Amino acid sequence: MKPEPATAELTTAGLATAEPATAGPHFWQGSFIDDEEAARRLAELPELAARVLAEPLSTELVLDACHRLADALGTPAGPVRTRLLAVLTDGGTAPAEASATLAEIADAIARPALERKLRRELGGLRPERLTRPDARETTFEAWAPVGLLVHIAPGNAAAVAPLTVVEGLLTGNLNVLKTSSGDTPLAQHLLAELAAADPTGALARRIVVLRFSSARTEWLRLLCEPADTVAVWGGEEAVRSVAGLVPAGCRLVEWGHRISFAYLTRDAWSDGATLDALAADVCRFEQQACSSPQVVYLDTEDDDEVFSFAERFAAHLADASAEVPRPELEPAEHAEITTTELIARLEEHLGLTRVIAAEDGSWRVLADTRPALAASPLNRSVWVKPLPRASVLAVLRPMRRYLQTAAIGGGRADVARLSRAVLAAGVLRVTPVGGMLDGYHGEPHDGVYALQRYSRRVSVRADEAFATTACLDDLAAPAAIPAAPGGPLLDKAGVQERLRTLAPDHAHLYFRSGGSTGAPALSVFTNADYDTQMRAAADGLLAAGFDPARDRAANLFYCGGMYGSFISFFSILERLNATQLPLAAGPDHAATAEALVTHGADTVFGMPSYLWQLFHAESAVLRAYGGIRKVFYGGEHFTAEQRRVLTEEFGVQLIRSAAYGSTDLGPLGYQCTHTEGSVHHVLTGLHTLEILDPEADRPVAAGEPGRLVFTSRTRAGQRLERYQIGDLGRAVDGVCPCGSHTPRIELLGRYGDVVRIGTYFLNVRRFIAVAEERLGYRGELQLVLDSGDGRERIAVRLDERYAPDPTAAHAAFLAAIPELGSATAEGLLTCTVETAATTAFERTPTSGKLRTVIDRRRTTA
Known part of the structure; x- marks a missing residue:
C-alpha cells in the first residue's frame, strides 16, 4: 500500500465532483445526501452512535464485503471498476494514475491482506469475540471498538481515505470520514460500493462520508465533540486545528508529516545499481509520500566526497527522471523549489553547497556540507549530506518526532549496525535502497498498529462456573453465520483435482487421511489456516470438559505417514497451555501403560479401537493404577457397553469426543458437557453447514436426517465450498443446556455404513x-x-x-x-x-x- 503523503494539507479548494446534479456530495449510511440534510443529521450524531454501536459487527462480515469489492475492482471491464475509474478521471486524475489507485486499493482490501493484518495487529480473525487468552484461567478478553471514530483525511492521497475507514470497520467502529472539498469523491463512491457488497446492511450503517472544507469549523466541531477517537492526517497546523476541537478523554490519533532519508556506505555509493534504485525512489510519487527519500546521507566527513557523489548521482537521477513523466507543478510548489534552489546557489559562494539541476527544472540535487536533517521541496529534489556513522544519533535524534523511513545501503554487517543506530535515533522503518515506498501487509504504520489505535482491549473475569466456556459470546446470542455459496457440490475427487492448481504459497502443511473409507486423500493447509483451526478445536476441547490447568494428558493418537491426528492434538494441547505426554499409539502396550503410570497421566486421547486394546492388554496395570479419569476419542465411537466397562471397571469418569472433523476440512464440531452420544456443536466460526436431502440437492425439513455439506470459510488456499464430507446427520433444535447458542447436529453415520447386498x-x-x-x-x-x-x-x-x-x-x-x-x-x-x-x-x-x-x-x- 502506498504510504501516507508527505504534505497532507486540508485543502479549501472548490468542489470538483463527478456526481450527477441530483446526487449530494455526502454519503450517509447508504444514501447520498446534500448539505442541508447532512447538517441536520450531524446534529443527531450522538444519538446515531448510541443506536449503531448497540449492534456488534462481525469481522467476518467486513472481510466478505471487502473480498467481493476487491474482486470487482480487479475485473477490468466490470461495472464497479468502470464507475470508480470515471469518478477519478472526471475529477482530474490521469487514467494511468486512476487505474493504479484502484489496483492499490484492491490489493490492500483483498482477503489475504486483511487476514494477515488482523492476525498481526489483533492476534486473530475474530478479535471482537470474548475468548480466553490463557485457557488455564477463566478470564475473557477481546478487542472492542473505540466507538465513534472520526477520520479527517488528506486531500492529496486518494487511497488513504477509504482504507482508513476499512480499518475502522475491521475494528467494529461507527466511522465518520471527512474528505477534502477539493478532492475527488472517490471515497464516497468506493465506500458506497463496499456497503453495497454487504447484503445485511451492517456496513452501510457504520459508514458516513462528508466532503467539506476545513474552513467549516462548525461542522468540524459537530464531528469531533461526540467522537471517541479522532484520526487526523496532515501537517502540524492541520493537527493543531483539530486537536483544539477534540474533547477531553477523546483519543487523538495523529498521522502527521514525516521525513525519510537514504544512508549509504562507501561500497554502496560506488555501486551504479544502488544509485539507479535510489533515483527511482526519488522519482516515484514525486516524493509526495512520507517514505520518499528527501535526503541522501553518506558515511563520510569529507566535503569533496559529498560534492563528487552529487555529480555522479545527478546523472542517475536524470536517467530515472526521463523515464517517468513529470506532472505540472502548482504555483506554490514551483515557488518553494525556486526559493530553496536560489538559497543553495547563494551558499555555493561560501563553499557550503553545490547545486546540480536539470536545464528544464525537472530534477535537482542539492549537495550540502552540513549534516543537519532538512526537508526538501520535493518533486524530484534531494539533498546530499555527510553523516559519519559515529554521529548518527547526535544529528538525527533531535528530529525523532518527524523521522519515518531510512533506506540503508551497505554490507550485511553495515545494515545490521546502522539499522540499530537509526532506530535508536527515532526512525520507524528500515528498508533496502530502492524499496522505501514498498510495504507489506500488516506492516506497522508510523510505529504503531492502526487497528490497535482504533480499538480498546477489554476483559471479563469470571469464576469456575465458566470453566468449560471458551467464548463468552456463545452464551449471549447466536453468531451470524454467512450463508453457503451457490454452485455445485464438491466431492473428494474434486478436492484432489483442485490440488493440482494450488499455488505454492498456499501449500505449507500436507496431511493424508487415514484411508478408512478408501484410498488416502491429500489435504493442504497454510500455516495460518492450520493455526486458526487448531485454536477453534482447542476451544471445543474446553467445552468438552478438558481442564488444561489440572489435567495431565497423554496423546495416544497414531502418528507418521503424513497422518494428522497426533500432530493436530499435539498442537491443540499446546495452544491450551496444557500438560501433555506425546506418546503416540504403538504396539508396545506395556511400555505405554508404564509411561501413563510413571508420569501420572489422568487423561488419554486416542482412537477408541486402540484405547480399547490398550485398556484390555494392560488391564491389570491400569486397574491397579486407577488414575485415568478422562478419555477423549476421535474417528470412531465407543459403544454403550464399552463405555460401561471403562467407567465401572477402570474408574473413568468422563468419556467424550475430542473433536468431530476430517482431514480435508479440519475440525468441524465439538462436544460440550451436556451433549451425549454422537451429538456435536458445529464450529460455525470455521464452517457453514448445509443438511441436504439424501436423494436430492435440497435442504431437508427441520430435524430430518440428511447429507452433511460443509463450506470452509477460513482457508486461504484450498478453499472447500459445499463439500460433501460423506457423513449423515440431522440438526438438533433449541439451545443446548450448556447455554451455548452454537447449533448442534447428531451424527448418524457415514454413507459407507449402509451396504447393498x-x-x-x-x-x-x-x-x-x-x-x-x-x-x-x-x-x-x-x-x-x-x-x-x-x-x-x-x-x-x-x-x-x-x-x-x-x-x-x-x-x-x-x-x-x-x-x-x-x-x-x-x-x-x-x-x-x-x-x-x-x-x-x-x-x-x-x-x-x-x-x-x-x-x-x-x-x-
Missing part, C-alpha cells in the same frame, strides 16, 4: 446395536462382504474375548434384522458369524481405525 440395504450400525442390546457384546464388530456361487456372502466378525456362541449370535442377527432374515430365507445371501482375535480385525494402517465394512466383492468380480 442380497438386493437389500443393510446398516452396520444396526448389527452393532443388536450385538450390544441382545447379546451383551462389548467388543468390536466387522462385516466382511464377499461373492459366492450364485449368492453373496456376509460374515459378521466378533472379538473372541467377548463373543457369545456363534450359533446364538447368528440367530439373533437374523431375528432382529428383518432385511437380513429375508435375504437369507430367499436364498439371496449367506450369513455367517465368526469369532477372531482382535489382531485379526482389519484396520487402516495409518490411523489404526477399525474398518467396519470390508467389501471384497469389488476385487473378486
